Amino acid sequence: MIRARRARLAAALAVLGANAAPAAEPPPAEIRPPAGAASCTGCHAAGAAMGALDGRPESEIAGALAAFRSGERPATIMNRIARGFDEAESRAIAAWFAGRGTP
Amino acid sequence: MCATLSGPAGTPAPTRRALIGGAAATVLACPARAGTAPRVVVVGAGFGGATAARYLARGGAAVSLVEASPTYVACPFSNEVVAGLRGIEAQTFGYDGLGRAGLTLLPATASAVDPDARRVSLADGASLPYDRLILSPGIDLRFDAVPGYDAQAVTAMPHAWKAGAQTVLLARQLAALPEGGTVVLSAPANPYRCPPGPYERASLIAHFLKTRKPRAKLILLDAKDTFSKQKLFEEAWATLYPDVLEHVPLSSGGQVTAVDPAAMVVRTDFAEYKADVACIIPPQRAGRIAVLAGCADRSGWCPIDPVTFESQRVAGIHVIGDAAVAGAMPKSAFSANAQGKVCAQAVLDLLAGRAPQTPKLINTCYSLVAPGYGISIAGVFHPANGLLADVPGAGGTSPLGAPAAQRAQEAAQGEDWYRTITRDAFG
Ligand SMILES: Cc1cc2nc3c(=O)[nH]c(=O)nc-3n(C[C@H](O)[C@H](O)[C@H](O)COP(=O)(O)OP(=O)(O)OC[C@H]3O[C@@H](n4cnc5c(N)ncnc54)[C@H](O)[C@@H]3O)c2cc1C
Numbered sequence: 304m305i306r307a308r309r310a311r312l313a314a315a316l317a318v319l320g321a322n323a324a325p326a327a328e329p330p331p332a333e334i335r336p337p338a339g340a341a342s343c344t345g346c347h348a349a350g351a352a353m354g355a356l357d358g359r360p361e362s363e364i365a366g367a368l369a370a371f372r373s374g375e376r377p378a379t380i381m382n383r384i385a386r387g388f389d390e391a392e393s394r395a396i397a398a399w400f401a402g403r404g405t406p
Numbered sequence: 407m408c409a410t411l412s413g414p415a416g417t418p419a420p421t422r423r424a425l426i427g428g429a430a431a432t433v434l435a436c437p438a439r440a441g442t443a444p445r446v447v448v449v450g451a452g453f454g455g456a457t458a459a460r461y462l463a464r465g466g467a468a469v470s471l472v473e474a475s476p477t478y479v480a481c482p483f484s485n486e487v488v489a490g491l492r493g494i495e496a497q498t499f500g501y502d503g504l505g506r507a508g509l510t511l512l513p514a515t516a517s518a519v520d521p522d523a524r525r526v527s528l529a530d531g532a533s534l535p536y537d538r539l540i541l542s543p544g545i546d547l548r549f550d551a552v553p554g555y556d557a558q559a560v561t562a563m564p565h566a567w568k569a570g571a572q573t574v575l576l577a578r579q580l581a582a583l584p585e586g587g588t589v590v591l592s593a594p595a596n597p598y599r600c601p602p603g604p605y606e607r608a609s610l611i612a613h614f615l616k617t618r619k620p621r622a623k624l625i626l627l628d629a630k631d632t633f634s635k636q637k638l639f640e641e642a643w644a645t646l647y648p649d650v651l652e653h654v655p656l657s658s659g660g661q662v663t664a665v666d667p668a669a670m671v672v673r674t675d676f677a678e679y680k681a682d683v684a685c686i687i688p689p690q691r692a693g694r695i696a697v698l699a700g701c702a703d704r705s706g707w708c709p710i711d712p713v714t715f716e717s718q719r720v721a722g723i724h725v726i727g728d729a730a731v732a733g734a735m736p737k738s739a740f741s742a743n744a745q746g747k748v749c750a751q752a753v754l755d756l757l758a759g760r761a762p763q764t765p766k767l768i769n770t771c772y773s774l775v776a777p778g779y780g781i782s783i784a785g786v787f788h789p790a791n792g793l794l795a796d797v798p799g800a801g802g803t804s805p806l807g808a809p810a811a812q813r814a815q816e817a818a819q820g821e822d823w824y825r826t827i828t829r830d831a832f833g
Contacts (some may be wrong), residue, residue, distance in 0.1 A: 335755075335763060339786070341747035342768035345740055346819075348826045353819065379804070379815055380784055384768055387786025387800030392766070 337395035339388055356400040364397035443468040444757035447526050447536040449516045449695055451501060452478060453739040454542030454727030456831040457746030458753075460507045465754040469509040470534055472516045472526065473501065478832065479570040481600065482739050483824055487573050488566060489610035490581060490618070491777060494574055503833020519699035521720045538753045540715075541701065541708075542727040542742065543693025544568075545599050548706075551689040554665040562667035563684040566607075567599060579683045580614060586621040587682035590672045592662045593628045594689045597707065599728050599737045601634040602773045602783065604687055609639065609775040612647040625679060626653045627672065628660040634736070635773060635783050635803050642775040662686065692729035699723055707731045712789035714752040714762050715745060724749050733793030734785065741769045743827055764789060766797065772820030779810075780817030 349355040356364060370376035371385035372393075388396065444467050448459040451473035459471040478499045486492035504511050515529040519539065526534045547565060549556045555563070566576040583589065589611060593604035608626045615622040624647075633639075643651055654660035659676035665686060672679045672686070691697070691706030701708040701717040708725040709718040715730065717723045726749050727742035735741045744767045752762040770784040785801035787794040804816060 335751060336747075338764060338788075339766035339768065341751070342744040342766070344747075344830060345743050345768065345827055346770070346823050348829065351826045352822045353826070379812060379819065380770060380782060383784045383800065383802050384770075384786060387766065387768070387797040 337399050338392060340396045340399050343396070343400075357403040359400060361394070361397045361401035364400055365394050368393040368397065444537045445470070445535060446538050446540065446753060446757075447472065447534050448540045448542065449526065450542040450544060450693065450727070451504060451511070451832075452542060452544050452727065452742065453480075453827070453831050454544075454742035454746045455540065456504055457743045458540050458542065458726060458750045459509050460504065460831070460833065461747050461750035462753060463507050463509040465750065467754060467757065470512055470536075471504065471509055472512045472514055472528065472534070474513075474515040476513060477501070479568075479573070480739070480824075480828060481567075481569045481603075482827075483820075484566070484569040484573045485603070485607045485610045486774065487569075488577050488580065488607060489614040490577060491610065491614075494570075497569055497573070499828060499832045501832070507833055516695050517698075519695065519723070521699065521722060524722060536722075537757060538722055538724065539699075540724045540726060540749060540753065541693075541696050541699060541729060542725075542746065543695045543729055545690040545692065545728045545737075546694050546697075548689045548691055552662055552665060552686065554667065555686055555688055559665065559667040559686070562670065563665060563672075563681075563686045565687055566685060567603075567687050567690075576683075576685055580611065583615075583619055583622060583682055585619060587619065587623075588680065589615065589622065589624045590679050590681040590684045591624060591626050592672065592684075592686050593626065593630065593633070594687055595629040595661075597737065598687070598690050600771070601736050601738075602639075602771055604628075605633060605635065605639045606773040606775070607685070608651060608653070609642065609647070609773070612643070612651040613776050616647060616650050622650070624651045626651065626660075627662050627674060627679070628653060628655050629662070630660075631655045631657050634771070635781055637806055638781045638803055639773075639775065641806055642779065642781070646776055646779075690728075692725070696725055696729045701725050701729075703731075705731070712792065712794045713764055714756065715749040716752075724753060731793075733787070734796045735767065735769055735787050735794045736771065736785075738769055738771050739827060740771060740823075741767070743831055744768060746831075767794065770823070772816060772823060774817060774820065778817050779813045780815075780820045781813065782816055782820070 346353045347356045368385045371378050371381040446462050446467045446469050448455045448471045451471050459469050462469045480497045484497055487494050516526050517529040518527040524536050564572045564576040566572040612624050659674045664673045670681050692702045692708050696702055696708050700720050708729050709731045710725050715724045715726050717725050726745040728737040748765045755762040767787045772780050772782045781804045783803045786797040788797050
């Protein structure tokens with residue numbers, strides 16, 4: 304048991320050189336996710352029923368958030384989430400997802 | 407080059423002893439200091455740590471992820487395993503996906519932290535230097551809190567609050583419950599891992615008894631009078647399980663004061679319950695390594711800065727997930743994942759000399775009260791007065807009295823969330 308674990312550790316150490324190089328530059332400040340955006344992908348992802356937001360038009364995401372926030376669009380959960388973001392925050396999140404590749 | 411460079415923090419060369427040969431030692435010494443890549447060590451590859459490590463690696467940091475267990479067994483949906491509705495395989499994740507994420511996974515236990523030298527010691531004697539350390543060790547169960555409930559008691563009276571062998575044991579004990587038997591389940595006082603978890607477990611055990619064990623009873627002994635999604639749980643219990651589930655809140659004497667595992671007896675100040683199956687969920691504290699690192703306060707949990715998740719007690723160490731005091735944010739897998747992403751970005755910013763941005767975080771917890779009957783609570787959080795506070799007007803629970811179709815929709819969304827979150831964390 305202990306021997307097996309040690310073998311695994313040694314194997315992990317052995318591939319380490321290959322893994323760690325070369326470190327890409329950290330993303331510049333402008334492309335950091337705006338406040339809240341990182342949490343959306345806890346539910347929204349490619350292949351999920353709550354589909355990916357990446358690459359969707361900014362106006363579509365921002366419009367949906369506004370409609371959820373006002374209650375105009377029925378929802379199980381997005382009404383409760385959208386009320387946590389004002390119009391400017393919603394637009395920033397929408398723009399960020401829109402700029403991330405295609406769905 | 408690897409042998410001569412010393413880290414940005416001016417720390418001495420890493421020490422590798424007995425376990426690893428000289429060649430491996432040289433290899434290990436390199437990536438931690440390759441070029442100018444900042445070195446981040448993450449301890450714990452659960453929902454918080456695995457997420458943080460993956461996002462850090464994506465952002466260009468040289469990340470070492472230290473995890474003691476060879477596989478991860480996820481708690482969300484483990485109450486379905488307890489109730490015989492799901493296999494433990496659906497809860498079990500390998501770490502291969504993390505290995506492919508451009509980070510270094512070290513299968514080892516972190517045993518000590520030296521915050522001045524900025525080094526983490528591993529149980530096998532190795533020592534890892536770091537520029538920033540992230541701890542996401544989850545919880546330790548407190549075996550000093552309920553008289554009689556020590557580390558040996560968990561075989562007779564499983565907690566099943568860390569998913570794995572305990573979950574399977576509790577499921578087996580329930581499957582073997584005699585007809586007309588009594589199950590006792592105890593819920594602790596706040597704060598603890600997964601606030602609605604004990605009530606979801608009570609619901610699904612009640613479902614199991616109702617459908618599989620005629621005349622059996624479940625007694626839920628509760629150290630609180632109020633709890634998460636209470637009205638929704640009580641609404642469901644009144645219609646689904648009126649003859650099966652008896653909830654004894656604190657004010658009716660629900661606090662467990664002692665257990666006797668040999669006699670299968672659970673005691674409160676007012677009564678003694680003889681159980682055929684007893685599940686005791688004891689009080690908890692931050693995982694031991696966070697305590698050893700000096701990050702926990704007298705409460706046993708780790709106060710943090712709500713913008714960066716850096717410990718309020720120890721510079722250079724960030725604490726995320728269940729171990730952290732995250733204000734209004736509950737201890738959940740959703741929270742740990744969201745915190746992992748925010749903390750990873752903050753650490754990248756700090757290492758690059760940028761000011762971290764003020765974050766907002768979301769939490770959502772789905773609970774199942776019966777197959778196809780889901781309910782949820784959601785919140786949006788932001789830093790306020792040094793803590794993560796609720797954004798006013800946002801969040802809340804599913805509506806009371808909703809039609810069955812909506813409960814079914816939320817049950818399906820819970821499943822969907824689980825698939826997405828486990829992929830986001832483990833790849
Ligand atoms: C029954 C139940 C149901 C739940 N249901 C839900 C749900 O529906 N939704 C939800 O969002 N949450 C749910 N949760 C809560 C969720 O499981 C936790 O909040 C989540 O796991 C916390 O993540 P974490 O990263 O803080 O800790 P963990 O996921 O516990 O990960 C900690 C990791 O650190 C490792 N570790 C600890 N110490 C060391 C060390 N010294 N060295 C190396 N490795 C170490 C451990 O092995 C572990 O893998 C539930 C919990 C329970 C018990």
